Amino acid sequence: xxxxxxxxxxxxxxxxxxxxxxxxxxxxxxxxxxxxxxxxxxxxxxxxxxxxxxxxxxxxxxxxxxxxxxxxxxxxxxxxxxxxxxxxxxxxxxxxxxxxxxxxxxxxxxxxxxxxxxxxxxxxxxxxxxxxxxxxxxxxxxxxxxxxxxxxxxxxxxxxxxxxxxxxxxxxxxxxxxxxxxxxxxxxxxxxxxxxxxxxxxxxxxxxxxxxxxxxxxxxxxxxxxxxxxxxxxxxxxxxxxxxxxxxxxxxxxxxxxx
Amino acid sequence: xxxxxxxxxxxxxxxxxxxxxxxxxxxxxxxxxxxxxxxxxxxxxxxxxxxxxxxxxxxxxxxxxxxxxxxxxxxxxxxxxxxxxxxxxxxxxxxxxxxxxxxxxxxxxxxxxxxxxxxxxxxxxxxxxxxxxxxxxxxxxxxxxxxxxxxxxxxxxxxxxxxxxxxxxxxxxxxxxxxxxxxxxxxxxxxxxxxxxxxxxxxxxxxxxxxxxxxxxxxxxxxxxxxxxxxxxxxxxxxxxxxxxxxxxxxxxxxxxxxxxxxxxxxxxxxxxxxxxxxxxxxxxxxxxxxxxxxxxxxxxxxxxxxxxxxxxxxxxxxxxxxxxxxxxxxxxxxxxxxxxxxxxxxxxxxxxxxxxxxxxxxxxxxxxxxxxx
Ligand SMILES: Nc1ncnc2c1ncn2[C@@H]1O[C@H](COP(=O)(O)OP(=O)(O)OP(=O)(O)O)[C@@H](O)[C@H]1O
Ligand SMILES: [Mg+2]
Numbered sequence: 001x002x003x004x005x006x007x008x009x010x011x012x013x014x015x016x017x018x019x020x021x022x023x024x025x026x027x028x029x030x031x032x033x034x035x036x037x038x039x040x041x042x043x044x045x046x047x048x049x050x051x052x053x054x055x056x057x058x059x060x061x062x063x064x065x066x067x068x069x070x071x072x073x074x075x076x077x078x079x080x081x082x083x084x085x086x087x088x089x090x091x092x093x094x095x096x097x098x099x100x101x102x103x104x105x106x107x108x109x110x111x112x113x114x115x116x117x118x119x120x121x122x123x124x125x126x127x128x129x130x131x132x133x134x135x136x137x138x139x140x141x142x143x144x145x146x147x148x149x150x151x152x153x154x155x156x157x158x159x160x161x162x163x164x165x166x167x168x169x170x171x172x173x174x175x176x177x178x179x180x181x182x183x184x185x186x187x188x189x190x191x192x193x194x195x196x197x198x199x200x201x202x203x204x205x206x207x208x209x210x211x212x213x214x215x216x217x218x219x220x221x222x223x224x225x226x227x228x229x230x231x232x233x234x235x236x237x238x239x240x241x242x243x244x245x246x247x248x249x250x251x252x253x254x255x256x257x258x259x
Numbered sequence: 260x261x262x263x264x265x266x267x268x269x270x271x272x273x274x275x276x277x278x279x280x281x282x283x284x285x286x287x288x289x290x291x292x293x294x295x296x297x298x299x300x301x302x303x304x305x306x307x308x309x310x311x312x313x314x315x316x317x318x319x320x321x322x323x324x325x326x327x328x329x330x331x332x333x334x335x336x337x338x339x340x341x342x343x344x345x346x347x348x349x350x351x352x353x354x355x356x357x358x359x360x361x362x363x364x365x366x367x368x369x370x371x372x373x374x375x376x377x378x379x380x381x382x383x384x385x386x387x388x389x390x391x392x393x394x395x396x397x398x399x400x401x402x403x404x405x406x407x408x409x410x411x412x413x414x415x416x417x418x419x420x421x422x423x424x425x426x427x428x429x430x431x432x433x434x435x436x437x438x439x440x441x442x443x444x445x446x447x448x449x450x451x452x453x454x455x456x457x458x459x460x461x462x463x464x465x466x467x468x469x470x471x472x473x474x475x476x477x478x479x480x481x482x483x484x485x486x487x488x489x490x491x492x493x494x495x496x497x498x499x500x501x502x503x504x505x506x507x508x509x510x511x512x513x514x515x516x517x518x519x520x521x522x523x524x525x526x527x528x529x530x531x532x533x534x535x536x537x538x539x540x541x542x543x544x545x546x547x548x549x550x551x552x553x554x555x556x557x558x559x560x561x562x563x564x565x566x567x568x569x570x571x572x573x574x575x576x577x578x579x580x581x582x583x584x585x586x587x588x589x590x591x592x593x594x595x596x597x598x599x600x601x602x603x604x605x606x607x608x609x610x611x612x613x614x615x616x617x618x619x620x621x622x623x624x625x626x627x628x629x630x631x632x633x
Contacts, residue, residue: 094497094598110288119294120287123323126355139497139597158287158318182354189347190318 003062004029004161004193005050010059012045019045023059023221025212027161032187032194034204034211034227038242041216043197044088044165050195051163052080081109084159088166088197090146092138098125098149099134105156124152127182129175144171151179155186162186164196168203176200180207201245205231213239268315272324277303279328282313287320295327306338311348322348326355333357390590396512397520397586403513404521410513419522423484427530434479435534438471439463439541447549456550460560463542468565472534473573474621477580480527481613485588488519489609492592493602501593511593520585527581528574535573572633576624583620584613 003026011021019042027033035043048054050061052068061068063079071079092101102121106112112120125131128148138146147170154162167183168176180203186192198204204211204227213223213230215238223230223239231243241247268283270291285291300307307328314321325344329352332339341349403409446462492515495501504511539561546552588609595605627633 095600112287112290115294116287116290116292119292119323119327120319122359123319123326123355126326126359127351129354129356131356131359137598155319178354181350185347185350185354189322189351 002029003027004064005195006062006065007046007050008060008062010046010049010056010061012042012049012054013057014045018057018219020214020219020221023212023214025221025224027193027195028210029193030187030191031210032183032196032208034208035195035197035214036199036204036211036227036230036242037214038216039199041214042219043214046214047163047165047195047197051083051085052076081157082160084154084157084162084192086147086150086154086162086164086167088169090138090143090150092146092149092153094138097135097137098130098141098152101138101149102153102156105153109157120156124155125149127155128152129178144175147171148175148179151182158190159192162192162194162196164194164198166197166199168198168200176203177206179203183207201227201243213242270314270320270324274299274302274307277306278308278310280313281309281311281321281324284315285317285321285324287318287323291317292320292323295324295331297331299328300331300335300337303332303335303337306340307332308340309343311344317348322351322355325352329355330358389594390586393512393516393590393593394586396510397516400510400513400517401521404517409517410509411517412514415514416518416521419518420525422487423480423522424526424529427480427483427526428533430479430483431476431530431534432537434475435467435472435538436541438475439467439538439543440545441541442466442471442538443542443545444549447546451550456546456552457556457560459542459546459550459552460557461564463546464539464561464564465569467535467538467542468569468573470621472538473531473576473580474617476527476530476534477577477584477617478614480523480530480581481584481588481617482610484523485584485613486606486610488585488588489592489595490602490606492589493595493605496593496595497597497599497602516585516589516593519589520582523581523585524578528577531573531577532570535570568633572624572628576621579620579624580617583616587612587616 005027007023007025007027010023012019012023023046035046037043045054049056055069060070066079068076068079092098093104096104099118099121102124103117106117106120110117122131122134125134128151130145130148130152133141133145133149138149141149147167151164151167154164162183164183168179171179183194183196184207187194196208198208208227210226211224211230212221213236214220215222222236227243230239270281270283270285270293272279272281272293274280283291309325309328311317311321325348329339341352344352400409400411404411442463443459446459447456450456450458450462492501495515501511504514543554543557543561546557547554591605591609591612595601
């Protein structure tokens with residue numbers, strides 16, 4: 001298996017604030033890769049750098065050995081066409097119905113006729129269990145429905161790589177496990193590679209086969225490997241504690257003395 | 260998964276007895292999908308079996324077709340045997356329901372003039388009521404503010420005042436200077452015929468103080484500040500920020516509407532006075548350049564032209580315009596829908612309402628002035 005995405009020595013920063021530094025990891029083709037870590041440690045920011053919304057302060061991100069951020073704008077757009085993204089808050093286009101949200105990328109980037117587009121839109125919505133909401137507006141959906149509609153939109157162009165920011169947050173356990181199934185099937189069936197940010201431990205253990213753990217304090221990756229491996233042989237106590245839903249051991253007095 | 264061009268096998272399918280056989284590449288974006296006709300299952304007796312051994316590459320185009328087949332089979336009461344499919348296709352199909360409800364037809368939008376008219380009237384009445392409630396809430400908020408107990412933050416008021424006052428100075432200057440200059444031009448052409456050059460100063464001063472400075476400033480502010488307030492509040496509506504305020508128990512009238520109105524009420528009268536001065540400067544420049552008028556003479560004539568109560572009249576008018584723009588733009592923002600298009604139409608509607616309203620209110624003031632002999 002070759003690496004589809006390689007993150008090399010990447011430092012992420014907003015102005016003078018460094019969020020994460022010296023991140024290096026590979027996402028293998030066909031894997032389900034989890035970006036893990038506590039709230040606010042920079043997972044969404046890492047995702048933003050990978051999908052082309054935030055230029056890393058230093059380092060490079062390789063897509064199929066091509067340096068994404070060194071490429072000219074037009075090339076970046078072409079690479080980005082292979083990506084499907086589900087944003088943390090759904091980010092549906094509020095003026096369009098759910099169906100139009102899914103149809104817009106198809107209309108813009110394929111030459112399909114209206115009938116075919118309608119069938120594909122229904123299929124994508126059917127996959128996430130929303131085929132009856134084609135004509136609803138995003139404002140009329142529940143939070144979980146917005147998530148699923150956003151996923152359907154991410155699937156619109158049959159992407160090579162799916163980036164999912166907290167896909168199962170806000171879903172009931174049954175829908176959530178259905179979504180796990182869907183993600184697995186998309187990977188197996190359509191051969192998509194999936195990069196996901198998630199806190200849902202059951203779904204991480206169920207589907208992710210590789211991952212990286214970001215730490216907010218040291219501002220870098222402190223562990224790599226599949227979630228279940230990290231839980232059982234994580235090495236770093238902060239990681240195993242997170243994976244087992246325990247609170248980390250109290251700090252030693254020596255640590256507390258530090259400013 | 261993009262196929263290299265020139266290596267495509269068109270997707271084909273046929274039904275032979277109870278078997279549906281598919282061949283070729285089923286890639287949706289290359290047009291590799293087909294509709295499943297309703298009558299295709301006519302010859303199938305018990306159960307449809309599937310064979311896709313001849314299929315090359317596939318993506319959702321294939322799944323869309325198979326889902327259609329699955330639904331047709333379910334509708335016809337025929338079994339759908341997925342044993343011949345690869346596991347991944349079978350799993351994707353498993354996620355899709357057997358039947359879907361047809362999406363409800365859009366409600367018929369016939370033309371019912373009476374219903375429309377009735378709805379319009381009811382809407383107007385409701386709107387009047389809502390406006391009255393809002394005004395009462397804002398007034399009581401204002402009273403509380405005067406007592407120092409309003410749930411309004413001083414910083415918000417200051418920010419709004421800064422934006423509506425100093426922030427608007429340049430555009431108010433430009434507009435009023437040009438209006439003054441234009442008045443002087445028009446007046447000069449006519450008055451020169453009667454050798455009454457000096458009266459250009461009177462004309463410019465009276466027109467500005469009584470009408471133009473207040474109206475032009477109000478129109479500028481309706482476009483600039485009214486539109487901004489409506490867009491801001493409509494965006495808050497879309498982000499559920501207004502809902503959050505309501506739940507926490509912070510009155511929207513105090514927190515958002517009051518600072519918006521107060522900032523306009525504080526700044527517009529001052530902008531009006533400032534506009535008068537700049538407009539007269541415009542008239543002065545044109546007159547000196549075009550007419551046989553001395554600077555001192557022009558100034559003297561101007562000072563004699565407008566009694567002070569005219570300024571007071573314009574001042575009051577400005578306050579009325581400010582309240583009109585503030586209330587209408589906030590109300591339009593609060594009633595906006597939750598999509599991005601709604602924000603745009605709220606801003607447009609606030610600007611249009613503001614401008615039309617200012618001119619209508621100005622006409623009312625003109626009648627009042629006539630009656631009162633001001
Ligand atoms: N646009 C921005 N400007 C400045 N700082 C930002 C911006 N976006 C995020 N941050 C900061 O970057 C850090 C990481 O944010 P990020 O959204 O990546 O966290 P996260 O790991 O996704 O958290 P969560 O699990 O809560 O979604 C936070 O400290 C946040 O305050
Ligand atoms: Mg996040």
